[in-house]
Amino acid sequence: MLVDKALALRELHDQHAAAIWRYAVYLTGNASNADDVVQETLLRAWRTPRILEQDPATTRGWLYTVARNLVIDDVRSARHRHESPVGEPPERAIEDRTDELFDSLLVGEALMTLSADHRAVVVRAYYGGQNTAELAAELGIAEGTVKSRLHYGLRALRLALQEKGVVR
Incomplete structure (x- = not known):
């Protein structure tokens, strides 16, 4: 059973990972974030037995939906809203005396x-x-x-x- 599951996941990865990665790069604008999205998408496929039981050729729509939802959830997260990288630290405010x-x-x-x-x-x-x-x-x-x-x-x-x- 576990070997069949791993084989189904490998087949799913081989058929769809590159397309999901391109889609995630399009959505995030960042290759490393796209890698994380693909990995999490495939992990969710692993955790959803009905997806692995289907024909790998028919699951692309589900994978795209999961990837899109992961990107949306990341953008809505507090980490994404409250952190913004800057080149230099901001100046400290000086009290007006x-x-x-x-x-x-x-x-x-x-x-x-x-x-x-x-x-x-x-x-x-x-x-x-x-x-x-x-x-x-x-x-x-x-x-x-x-x-x-x-x-x-x-x-x-x-x-x-x-x-x-x-x-x-």
Whole structure:
């Protein structure tokens, strides 16, 4: 039985493989893909006993239909839809930081309007990440003075930014 099946498949291959391959090349535009289509078509013939039992001369239409369906299934597959070969990898998108640059320029200009004492406390607190105790120790002033300068410095900074139309 197995020898008969293998003999029937060989006869089917000998009579139809070249024609199916040409048809698959026509459909896919690629010889290596056509080889895969022919192989899968004959494998499906092997798995379908009624096809191997028929006269090999009468099965060409079935083989063409199977080959066409395999090509269609491949084109519809996620692999085919989501992969597209390119010559070079795409460029990485660079984040636009223009707004950040303008914001930093505006804040820098507003900071320049503060007194040196207020500016020193605000810059060290917000850009340096220091707390009031650390600022008092570094600047050699009382912690209450640091809090006062921070309060009035931020208030003056807000007014300067309001004048520039940044803050309401």
